[in-house]
Amino acid sequence: MKTKAVRLYKENDLRLEEFELPEITDEEILVEVISDSVCMSTYKTVILGKKHKRVPQDVDVHPIIIGHEFSGNIVQVGAKLKDQFKEGNKFALQPALNYKGSMWSPGYSYQYFGGDATYNVIPREVMELGCFLNYQGETYYEASLAEPMSCIIGAFHASYHTSMGSYEHRMGIVEGGKMALLAAAGPMGLGAIDYALHSDRRPALLVVTDVDAEKIARADMIFTAEEAKECGVELVFVNTQGIEDVPAHLRALTGNTGFDDVFVFTPIKQVAEQGDKILGRDGCLNFFAGPTDPSFGAEMNLYNVHYGSTHVMGTTGGNTSDLLESLKLTEEKIINPAVMVTHIGGLDAVAETVLNLPHIPGGKKLIYTHIAMELTAIDEFAEKGLTQPHFARLAEIVQRNKGLWCAEAESYLLKDWEV
Template sequence: MKTRAVRLYGKRDLRLEEFELPEIKDDEILVQVVSDSICMSSYKAAILGPDHKRVPKDCHVNPIIIGHETAGNIVKVGAKWKDQFKVGEKFALQPALNYKGSMDSPGYSYKYCGGAATYAIMPQEVMELGCLLHYDGEAYYEASLAEPMSCIIGAYHASYHTTMGSYEHRMGIVPGGKLAILAGAGPMGLGAIDYALHCDRRPGMVVVTDIDENRLNRAATIFPPEEVKKNEGIDLIFVNTSKYEDPVAYLRSLTDGAGYDDVFVYAPVKAVVEQGDRILGRDGCLNFFAGPTDTNFSALCNFYNVHYGATHIVGTTGGNTDDMKESLRMTEKKLINPAVMVTHVGGLNSAAEATLTLPDAPAGKKLVYTGIDMEMTAIADFEEKGKSNPHFAKLAEITKRNRGLWCAEAEKYLLENWGK
């Protein structure tokens, strides 16, 4: 079985190659990859190469396949797993294995297992740990995006609150409480809004801040506050904090001065972290979601409030398998729409460059369909490109009917028609 895949040979050395996969062993599974969304973690692995903790030191002679936000179809099942998996089933992947203390992970460490490929082999530890997940939804991209959504979900579960007079901790955000998502109009922030509006511990108020008016306007188009209030009973407020001389005072005024029960920080910026600390209410939880690259990153915290106001800080990196299962089930039931994160779509030929230039071209999630060749293209540019390419014109028509979002209909059209 031949596969076509993007492989990492060293620092900034990604190559799109075709090569032969070995026959699977009795404890392995062969899969066809259909979609893979690009993660900033893949960029970090590509930049660091063998200096990355998960990338093998000998990747220059034994290159690994990148990509870990992946979904597709099961093609062949080893004898060990015949009772659990069937040929033709759709799958999603939880890449955070932590197998027997090893850092090895799909998309970072394996010669034959990664998302930026047409076909891949799932090693036995993926199935042993329950990380090859059944998926019954309509669209492949939704299963790919279950991984980043699981990171968002995990953070919501990790937030906690205390009980006055006892040492009991109550996990999760406060139901019916006041929630702020700072720097939250980016792709992961949009996912966080979607989950907050539809999870089983919904807040009564969600305030989303950013300093980019265009991103805030797009967010308000995807989540119109009037519709949210009507359908969900939640007050959704978008705030451009750059417009206020004292943004902390304004944000607190939205809570009548009481402050917020839960604050998520979606950018590793000192001023944003400190702003989050200052708007916490009593027993408020500051969840530092954004992963900094600076190992010395720090910010001021009001310890008077820690002592007398019971404020506290928590952080997570990634989600677990249960978080991913929750993401998949909510997506299958149409409770959340991971497409809010997607701004670009392309083929496997665009994956290497899109990965290496990820920070240079700020955008939402970039979605790769591994079975086609297509330049990485912004959904917002479909209409213009449609003037010379009828496929882009059709995709523009479909996404325009869907508030400018990628969707199952667009995916189906792309997979059935691109290249014809």
């Protein structure tokens, strides 16, 4: 079986190539990849090359396929797995393998296993760990986006709180508490807003900050104060650009008690320090953003750590349980991961997209691996549609859906786009 894939050879060296996949063993599965969403972690992997902890040192000789947020169809099942998986079914994937202490993961470490490809070989350890999942959902993109959503869900579950005189850590955000999402009008922040409003444990106050007026306006359009109120949440968006004392402004929104749960969505020292300064007693700060600088640091108030029981943690990725929760909530239409997506493209757009990811505005970039399509912002569909009928049809579909990607748009793309 031949595959087309985007492979990493060294720092900033990505190549779209066609090559032969090996025959699967009795404990492997051959899959067809349909969709993959581009993660900032992939950009970090590409700019670091073999300096990245998950990238093999011989990547220049044995290049790896990039991409780890993917979904598709099962093509061929190894003899020992036929009682668990059926050819023709869809699949979802949890890429955080943690296999026997190894940091290897698809999109970082494997020659024949990664999301930016037309076909893949799923290695034995993925099934052994229960990370390869039968998927019954309607769309492929929702299964791709289950991975980033699982990272958000895992972060919410990992937040913890304590009581004086007790050594028990109460896991999860404070139900009915006060939550702040800092620098959170980007894709992961939007996913976090969605989950905070619609999960079974919600804050009473949710404050979302950013410095980009357009992003805040889009977030406010997707998540209205009225909808939040129906969920029992007071939702407040704050553009911190130009505010002289951001921590004081944000604390005032809590009645100066501070926040129970704070999530920082950007690796910027100033924002991390803002997060520390707005914590209330026993407040938990999750530094969610992953920096590329191994010496990155910020100041924190140790007086409050000692006397106010404030604490700081970080999470990276979710587990399989988190991914299953994401899939369940999506299938039940409780959350809508499409809020994260702002661009659509084909396999031919991957290399340029990844290499320039920090400079491309908007949210998640969703790739369909079997089509050729330049990376295109959803809000540019109508303009392109003036000369290209396919884009006009996509524009018509998404305009009926709050400007968001949806099942109908995916179906049209997969059936009617020119390959």
